[in-house]
Amino acid sequence: MLILAFESSCDETACAVVDMGGGKREILSNKVASQISIHKLYGGVVPEIASRAHTEAISGLTREAFAESGVSMPDIEAVAVTNAPGLIGALLVGVNFAKGIAAANGKPLVPVNHIRGHVAANYLAHKDLEPPFTAFVASGGHTSIINVKGYTDFETIGATRDDAAGEAFDKVARLLGMPYPGGAEMDALAKEGDPDAVHFPSAAGFPDTLDFSFSGLKTAVINHIHNLDQKGEPLPRADICASFTKAVCGSIVKRLSEALDLTGSDKLVIAGGVSANSHLRLALSELAEKRGVGLYMPPLGLCGDNGAMIGAQGYYEYLAGNTASSGLNAYATKR
Ligand code: KG4
Numbered sequence: 001m002l003i004l005a006f007e008s009s010c011d012e013t014a015c016a017v018v019d020m021g022g023g024k025r026e027i028l029s030n031k032v033a034s035q036i037s038i039h040k041l042y043g044g045v046v047p048e049i050a051s052r053a054h055t056e057a058i059s060g061l062t063r064e065a066f067a068e069s070g071v072s073m074p075d076i077e078a079v080a081v082t083n084a085p086g087l088i089g090a091l092l093v094g095v096n097f098a099k100g101i102a103a104a105n106g107k108p109l110v111p112v113n114h115i116r117g118h119v120a121a122n123y124l125a126h127k128d129l130e131p132p133f134t135a136f137v138a139s140g141g142h143t144s145i146i147n148v149k150g151y152t153d154f155e156t157i158g159a160t161r162d163d164a165a166g167e168a169f170d171k172v173a174r175l176l177g178m179p180y181p182g183g184a185e186m187d188a189l190a191k192e193g194d195p196d197a198v199h200f201p202s203a204a205g206f207p208d209t210l211d212f213s214f215s216g217l218k219t220a221v222i223n224h225i226h227n228l229d230q231k232g233e234p235l236p237r238a239d240i241c242a243s244f245t246k247a248v249c250g251s252i253v254k255r256l257s258e259a260l261d262l263t264g265s266d267k268l269v270i271a272g273g274v275s276a277n278s279h280l281r282l283a284l285s286e287l288a289e290k291r292g293v294g295l296y297m298p299p300l301g302l303c304g305d306n307g308a309m310i311g312a313q314g315y316y317e318y319l320a321g322n323t324a325s326s327g328l329n330a331y332a333t334k335r
Pocket residue numbers: 010138139140141142165166167169170181182183184185187272273274275276277278303304305
């Protein structure tokens with residue numbers, strides 16, 4: 001089944017064509033127009049600029065996605081689009097564009113939750129992966145542990161109470177003078193530092209929950225930097241990156257270990273921009289090996305926002321009958 005998919009929840013405009021079903025989980029095209037170079041100037045995503053940039057990019061990107069896939073509109077069986085959560089103005093660009101294409105061509109319209117989409121990136125990479133499993137989604141806007149009972153049956157069992165994991169990476173990176181978004185650069189610099197140089201607190205401190213809180217950890221890094229600053233000492237940037245990364249990875253390993261105890265799952269699936277972090281991938285490989293569970297991670301190219309993941313989840317939403325009318329709305333918060 002050929003699906004045309006759109007994603008515009010944050011700072012990447014994305015359009016993809018995927019072929020799902022009948023034993024197939026294939027990406028025919030997956031075009032992403034990143035706005036990072038624009039938002040970098042402001043040190044973070046500016047919502048109004050994001051909406052305008054999506055509007056400028058989406059038509060051309062759709063033409064490119066069709067050209068690369070070798071497929072044309074009549075072959076498409078459904079149009080999938082991210083409609084929550086995300087920046088409302090940004091989401092509305094994709095939702096309205098998808099609505100127009102679906103209505104003009106008489107195709108079903110399938111709304112897709114962005115977090116479910118991130119999880120589904122793994123179906124494209126691991127052809128044998130099926131629910132149930134325990135999933136961890138960590139990106140610039142979300143940090144959730146999910147008991148995935150079926151393709152469209154999700155139960156969130158842990159989440160962040162403040163900053164998202166990616167947001168914490170980006171904020172610490174900014175303190176260390178790195179450009180937005182700093183996650184990937186911190187990943188590289190952490191390899192040159194000593195993870196035991198500074199002891200930063202855990203982000204998994206709440207007892208009896210699977211929740212995270214990254215704000216205390218972020219404040220500890222700020223205080224550490226201010227202390228060094230006041231003493232006129234140079235900033236050991238690599239050591240701070242390595243020590244912060246160790247605290248983040250340790251917190252995630254702790255929570256996912258507890259989550260696996262709770263769900264009894266034999267499969268752990270990770271997704272989202274932060275799942276590209278090499279230190280986290282290594283730490284979770286060790287956890288999975290120790291516990292004897294299968295670990296599923298997207299290839300680096302499918303960790304961040306893209307349209308193919310929305311198409312993959314859109315297929316399962318379509319099978320479940322989760323289609324929408326042209327009255328479909330977008331929602332900034334999780335639904
Ligand atoms: O999933 P994504 O592309 O967009 C959202 O849905 O937010 O995730 C972007 C986030 C950013 O915060 C970025 O710094 C982080 O993922 N990120 C990383 C790495 N690559 C991207 N964080 C840590 N290590 C990385 N290698």
